[in-house]
Amino acid sequence: MKIVFYKYQGTGNDFIIIDNRNNSLSLTTAQVKKMCDRRFGIGADGLMLLDAAPGYDFKMVYYNADGKESTMCGNGGRCLVKFAHHSGIKKSKYLFIAVDGAHEATVEDNGWVYLKMKNVKGIEKHFADAILDTGSPHYVKNIDNLATYDVVRYGKEIRNSESFKKNGINVNFVEQQDRSIFVRTFERGVEDETLSCGTGVTAAALVYAHNDNGFNRVEIKTLGGNLAVEFDKRSDDTFENVWLCGPADFVFKGDIEVA
Numbered sequence: 001m002k003i004v005f006y007k008y009q010g011t012g013n014d015f016i017i018i019d020n021r022n023n024s025l026s027l028t029t030a031q032v033k034k035m036c037d038r039r040f041g042i043g044a045d046g047l048m049l050l051d052a053a054p055g056y057d058f059k060m061v062y063y064n065a066d067g068k069e070s071t072m073c074g075n076g077g078r079c080l081v082k083f084a085h086h087s088g089i090k091k092s093k094y095l096f097i098a099v100d101g102a103h104e105a106t107v108e109d110n111g112w113v114y115l116k117m118k119n120v121k122g123i124e125k126h127f128a129d130a131i132l133d134t135g136s137p138h139y140v141k142n143i144d145n146l147a148t149y150d151v152v153r154y155g156k157e158i159r160n161s162e163s164f165k166k167n168g169i170n171v172n173f174v175e176q177q178d179r180s181i182f183v184r185t186f187e188r189g190v191e192d193e194t195l196s197c198g199t200g201v202t203a204a205a206l207v208y209a210h211n212d213n214g215f216n217r218v219e220i221k222t223l224g225g226n227l228a229v230e231f232d233k234r235s236d237d238t239f240e241n242v243w244l245c246g247p248a249d250f251v252f253k254g255d256i257e258v259a
């Protein structure tokens with residue numbers, strides 16, 4: 001069958017998007033994996049279907065590059081909102097449903113997409129590091145000289161360690177720079193470093209805010225560009241009104257024969 005696809009990227013985290021508003025398409029793991037392959041397919045960190053869902057503007061279905069359906073993708077969600085906007089679903093505030101629940105989003109005049117993430121309660125300590133779920137599971141570790149750090153080697157080591165190898169975890173390395181942070185992520189399901197990870201920078205920002213007080217916006221640098229995370233921190237260590245903010249852009253459109 002021939003499938004029309006759209007390629008989007010959000011700070012270099014890149015995705016294949018398929019308009020499935022008639023909910024007719026269902027893809028196998030092998031088909032998704034091949035489309036995401038950078039040599040044998042289109043190439044992407046993940047693939048999303050935009051499905052119809054009653055009561056919502058659309059439903060987000062997310063697959064990692066390994067072809068398996070996975071948990072929430074923050075940059076993917078922002079790209080899917082931009083795609084909806086380009087595809088005639090024009091709203092001042094979007095409401096869509098994803099695997100971790102309902103999400104609101106807006107498209108700003110400067111093209112940035114603001115995506116409301118789920119509330120986060122509790123940050124677990126793992127030795128000197130932190131673990132939390134921002135829609136996907138994340139490990140957060142502070143590192144000096146992050147620009148030259150071997151993220152693939154050490155990210156793979158943590159992701160495949162005894163504690164995490166069964167369900168996997170995304171591993172974020174963070175360098176704090178005053179009120180902004182530099183984040184590099186090894187992503188589960190891509191099994192490599194990506195240029196940016198939305199749920200990952202959200203996790204890193206909340207860990208940073210957890211250790212400090214008095215501010216509710218963190219600026220983030222990734223290898224693929226800049227993002228920001230806004231939030232309200234409650235006294236019981238709950239984070240509410242968590243918004244992931246950043247650019248999301250159309251790259252190209254095409255069609256592909258999928259066996």
Ligand SMILES: N[C@@H](CCC[C@H](N)C(=O)O)C(=O)O
Pocket residue numbers: 013064070071072073074075076136137170187188189190196197198199200
């Ligand atoms: N790139 C994503 C995260 C995608 C899901 C992740 N690989 C997982 O399986 O947990 C993001 O922007 O959040």
